[in-house]
Amino acid sequence: MxxxxxxxxxxxxxxxxxxxxxxxxxxxxxxxxxxxxxxxxxxxxxxxxxxxxxxxxxxxxxxxxxxxxxxxxxxxxxxxxxxxxxxxxxxxxxxxxxxxxxxxxxxxxxxxxxxxxHTSPDPDTEIAEHPPSVNRLTWEHIQRVLHEHDGNISATARSLGMHRRTLQRKLQKRPVKR
CATH class of the missing domain: 3.40.50.2300 (Response regulator)
Incomplete structure (x- = not known):
């Protein structure tokens, strides 16, 4: 069986x-x-x-x-x-x-x-015609730094040189599309 x-x-x-x-x-x-x-x-x-x-x-x-x-x-x-x-x-x-x-x-x-x-790499994957916006790149950078600090918002804010509350507000917003 x-x-x-x-x-x-x-x-x-x-x-x-x-x-x-x-x-x-x-x-x-x-x-x-x-x-x-x-x-x-x-x-x-x-x-x-x-x-x-x-x-x-x-x-x-x-x-x-x-x-x-x-x-x-x-x-x-x-x-x-x-x-x-x-x-x-x-x-x-x-x-x-x-x-x-x-x-x-x-x-x-x-x-x-x-x-x-479908796990094989596909070299024919379409490449986006428009690069990500500055806002999107900023959001991705914040996510990367947050991950590096294991989700610790205070440590991430210090690393980014911003106030913790400002970072919290940014994290509550939806990610920027482009």
Missing amino acids: DQPITFLIVDDDELFCQVMERAMKRRGFEVMVAQTATDAMQLAHRHAPDYATVDLKLEESSGLKLLPELLSINPNCKAVILTGYSSISTAVEAIKLGATNYLCKPVDADEVLHALH
Whole structure:
């Protein structure tokens, strides 16, 4: 008898979890859902997932911290980091830490499965015609420095030479598109 293919969804957005869980079950996966890193690790220890989606920004933790722990349980697990707060630095870190791919929300099940299965580099990937705006580059730089300081806002503000409250206001805004 064949083992069912397990799929772990780690995201603190309950609605997203419900939608993705239904979609993956329809595609034949045995789905587990966790909304915290602790719950994800408990499920992973019991069921060693074959595939996973991991939200970058969890309430108590980071998907970047959780990913190596998941991969230590099953090194063959293919995982995609999902985020609504994308930046170049977190994408690079996710790949370095073992993510199969990195996607910006909103995503659907087909996009996730495509990202999990099409892992070969594509030299024909389109290059953006317009470079990122100064505001976007600033936002990405703040994210990179924040990551370097393990999410510590006070240390990040000191490093950037700005007031902590100013940094907090900038972090509460949505990322600039271009």
